[in-house]
Amino acid sequence: MKIPGRRRRPAGPAAEALPAQSADVLPDPGVEVLPDPGADALPDPGADALPGAAVDAVIELAAAARTYPGPPPVHALRPTDLTVRRGEYLAVAGPSGSGKSTLLNVIGLVDRPTGGHYRLDGIDTGPLAEADRTALRGRRIGLVFQAFHLLPYRTATENVMLAQVYLATPRDRRRTEAVDALLAVGLGHRLDALPSAMSGGERQRVAIARALVNRPSLLLCDEPTGNLDSASAARVMDTLDALNAGGITLVVITHDPAVAARAHRSITLRDGQLSEDETKLSTGRPR
Numbered sequence: 196m197k198i199p200g201r202r203r204r205p206a207g208p209a210a211e212a213l214p215a216q217s218a219d220v221l222p223d224p225g226v227e228v229l230p231d232p233g234a235d236a237l238p239d240p241g242a243d244a245l246p247g248a249a250v251d252a253v254i255e256l257a258a259a260a261r262t263y264p265g266p267p268p269v270h271a272l273r274p275t276d277l278t279v280r281r282g283e284y285l286a287v288a289g290p291s292g293s294g295k296s297t298l299l300n301v302i303g304l305v306d307r308p309t310g311g312h313y314r315l316d317g318i319d320t321g322p323l324a325e326a327d328r329t330a331l332r333g334r335r336i337g338l339v340f341q342a343f344h345l346l347p348y349r350t351a352t353e354n355v356m357l358a359q360v361y362l363a364t365p366r367d368r369r370r371t372e373a374v375d376a377l378l379a380v381g382l383g384h385r386l387d388a389l390p391s392a393m394s395g396g397e398r399q400r401v402a403i404a405r406a407l408v409n410r411p412s413l414l415l416c417d418e419p420t421g422n423l424d425s426a427s428a429a430r431v432m433d434t435l436d437a438l439n440a441g442g443i444t445l446v447v448i449t450h451d452p453a454v455a456a457r458a459h460r461s462i463t464l465r466d467g468q469l470s471e472d473e474t475k476l477s478t479g480r481p482r
């Protein structure tokens with residue numbers, strides 16, 4: 196398995212040395228478990244690309260909006276245009292309640308926009324049936340949440356394997372891929388640790404490994420360092436940097452100026468309205 200950014204791979208126990216996994220692991224409803232998209236179910240980006248799609252654009256929002264029905268209705272995301280290109284590292288800032296998670300959930304195909312259009316990798320997601328949206332998400336997007344969402348009685352490796360539970364991949368290969376993902380985030384020495392025996396930063400890196408294991412091209416993180424001390428946060432930021440250097444497109448919601456400083460580009464939301472940080476644009480590191 197090729198995971199971007201695994202250059203920092205530390206030495207870790209070989210996959211064969213791992214104990215056999217216990218009975219079938221059942222997904223926890225609180226865990227982001229993605230069903231097997233099935234190659235046939237996936238729209239072909241080339242075939243379905245709409246005219247006018249920006250070259251190399253991963254995310255294209257055109258007047259995309261999301262209003263929660265009331266009463267009174269909440270205009271959590273006002274009509275928004277946003278293009279994110281392959282390999283970009285975008286930070287999203289803004290006060291509490293400004294619409295950051297709403298935006299991330301739209302981009303992550305968790306929620307549908309209530310207005311406007313969203314193209315992912317050139318595919319217009321509007322007309323897609325729910326199963327096709329889920330398939331697209333499972334194949335191309337990794338999601339990392341602030342609260343980790345790890346199962347407490349499963350090891351780091353088993354937690355990562357949960358993201359593949361519906362895939363047709365044989366268990367041995369799932370384990371090898373989970374170990375690879377954990378190596379890629381610098382956790383080769385914690386493969387069999389339970390979340391309760393890990394630091395906050397290590398838990399968050401398990402959550403990142405779980406988001407990576409299906410090899411997404413787009414990684415979306417909601418406050419990945421929000422619950423972490425500064426040393427753990429720095430380690431998570433290094434992990435994100437390495438992944439981005441390996442080619443993954445990153446969108447990271449953060450209140451942390453240290454995280455925003457590492458991004459190429461940053462945007463701010465206020466009352467559901469997006470603005471681009473022009474300073475960052477001129478000093479960023481566009482690829």
Ligand SMILES: Nc1ncnc2c1ncn2[C@@H]1O[C@H](COP(=O)(O)OP(=O)(O)OP(=O)(O)O)[C@@H](O)[C@H]1O
Pocket residue numbers: 263264269270271289290291292293294295296297298
């Ligand atoms: N399911 C919902 N139903 C109704 N309103 C909602 C729902 N989810 C979010 N909202 C409202 O939408 C607005 C944007 O919420 P959102 O969660 O996107 O904010 P946020 O910027 O992520 O905030 P935080 O920094 O606190 O996580 C808020 O006013 C929130 O109360």
Ligand SMILES: [Mg+2]
Pocket residue numbers: 295296297417
């Ligand atoms: Mg939020």
